[in-house]
Amino acid sequence: MKLNLSSLSQASDYEAAGIQVPAFDVAATQERVRTNPRWVHIGPGNIFRIFLARIADDMLADGKYWPITGVVPMNPAEMEKQLEAFDLLTLGVILSGDKRDTRVIAGLADGLATRREGDFDRLVSIFTNPEMTTVTLTITEKGYVIQDSQGELSEATRADIASDPFANHENTMALLAGLLAHRYQAGGAPINFISADNFSHNGDKLRDSVLQIARGWVERGALSQEFLDWASDDTKVAFPISVIDKITPRPSEEVSEYLTGLGFTDMGIDHLGRTPIAGFVNAEPTEYLIIEDKFAAERPPFEDYGVYITDRETCDKFERMKVTTCLNPLHTALAVSGTVMRFPTIDSEMRDPDLAKMVNILAYDEAMPVVTDPGIIDPKDFVREVLEERFPNSALPDNPARIAMDTSQKIPIRFGVTLQEYQRRGLDMDKLRVIPLVFAVWARYLLGIADDGEEFTPSSDPLLEELQGHLKGIKLGESVDAHAALKPILSNANIFGLDLYTTPLAEKVEALFTKLIAGPGAVRATIHEEIN
C-alpha cells in the first residue's frame, strides 16, 4: 500500500491496519482549495504536519472549511518528495509507552514551492484573494532574521530592499512583505499572520522584520506611505504572538519499520541534504498551542480544537515558562552535552543520573525563580511533566543533534531572557551553576570533538563557522588561553542576551571550558563534579 488519494479511497485497507482516515472528501477539498483558499502555511515541516494540519483536518471533518495551502520558500524538492509524492497526505504517528496511534492527516490541501516556475504567481493570486485571511508560519528562528551577527541589515536584506517589491524574493521576510504589497494593491483585505515558531514574542519579531523591509521600500519610493500605514495598522494586518509545544522529532527508523510492517511500501526515510524526510511524522501526545487574541480578519475557530486564545500577558507567561525556562533551555542543555557525550536520544540522557540531575537543577533552582504562573497550567506541573514524562518518553526517539541545530540563535531566547530577568530583579547570578556549565559545554561542542576524543559533525548553525574561527587551534589536552579564545563569543550580547562579562558568568565559563578540554572524558568528569 502507498499513501495517496487512490489508496485512501480503499479506506478499508487503512481501517484493517488500525489507521484513522480523514472524515471528509479529501480529493474534493484539494480541488476546491485551489480557487477558494482560506489559510496559508509557510514552512510545512514536521510540527506543522502533525499539529496545525491535524487541527485543519479536524475542522474539515466537522464541516468547517479551513483547508491549508502549504508554501515551501526554500527547496522545492521538499514539497515534491515529502508532500506531493503522497498527494499532500501525512501519516501522523503519536508515540507513548508501547502505544502507536496512527492517522492520515489531510489538512494540507494545496502545495506551492515559490522557487518553482509558476508557483509564485499562484501565491500572489492567493494573497490577493480576500477569502484567504490567515497565514501561519513554522520556518525556524533563523527564517525571521534580516540582520547579520553584528546587528546590521544583512547583505541579502539590503538587496531585497533594492529590488522590486512585487517580484519573487528568496528571503521569506521579503517574500511576505512583497505579498502584503500585492494584497494592499488588490484592495487591502485584512489578514492575520501567526508565527508558530519557538521563540520569544514571535509575532512581534515577524512584524518587525516584515515592516522593516516594507519601510525600506517606502523610503526609496518603491511603495507608498499609505501602504506602510495599512501594513502597520494591527486592525488591518495582525501579528499575534503565540506559543506552540509538541515534541516532534525527526522521522525515526523504528517508526518507518513499523509502518512498513503495516503494509506501506513508501514509508522509508529519504534525505534532503542532511535533513531526513518522510511521508510520516512522529511525535509525542502532549501538545499546547496558545495564541494572543489579536486578529484583524476572520480566523479558523481554533478554540474549538484545544487551542487557547488568550490575552498577551498569558501568552507571555506561558512562553516564559516553556521557551525560556521549563522546557527549551533544558532541551538545549541536553542537546549539546548529549551530542558531545554521544547519547543517541534525549530519553537515554534522562536515564543518566548526572544529566538528569543537571536539568533538574537548571529547571527547579535556576530557571523557576523567574517563572510566573500563566494560569493555564501550573509551572510546577508543567516542569514535572517535562522532566518525568515527556523527556524520558522512551517511545520518542528524539536526537540531541536535532535540538542542537542553530544553538547560537536559540541561546538568547532560551537563556538570555532568564539572565536579563536575573539582572532586572537583582537576583544573585553568582549562584548559577548549570547555566555557565551549559555555555561552557556549548563552546566545547563547537570544537567538533566528542568526549571520546574523536570528531563529530556539529549540527548546522548560521554562526558555526564564525564561532569555530574563534576557537581555532584549541586541542584537547593542550593548554589554552580560554579568556582570549572565548572573549569574542561570551561578550556578544546578540548571542547571550547580554555581555556575559557584565556578569560573574564569563569568568566561570572560561574556567569550566579549561576543564572541559583537559582531555577525553573531561566533559563527563566536569559535569559530574559541577552538579554533585
Ligand SMILES: NC(=O)c1ccc[n+]([C@@H]2O[C@H](COP(=O)([O-])OP(=O)(O)OC[C@H]3O[C@@H](n4cnc5c(N)ncnc54)[C@H](O)[C@@H]3O)[C@@H](O)[C@H]2O)c1
Ligand atoms: N519539532 C518540534 O518539536 C517543534 C515544537 C515546537 C515548535 N517548533 C517550531 O517549529 C519550527 C519548525 O520545526 P520542525 O520540526 O517542523 O522543523 P522542519 O525542519 O521539519 O520544518 C522546518 C520548515 O521550515 C522551512 N524553513 C527553514 N528555513 C526557512 C526559511 N528561512 N524560510 C522559510 N522556510 C524555512 C523548511 O523548509 C521546513 O518546511 C522550529 O524551528 C520551532 O521553532 C518545533
Ligand SMILES: O=P(O)(O)OC[C@@H](O)[C@@H](O)[C@H](O)[C@H](O)CO
Ligand atoms: O524546534 P527548535 O529547533 O526551535 O528546537 C528544538 C527543540 O527544543 C524543540 O523543537 C522542542 O522539541 C519543542 O519546542 C517542544 O515543543
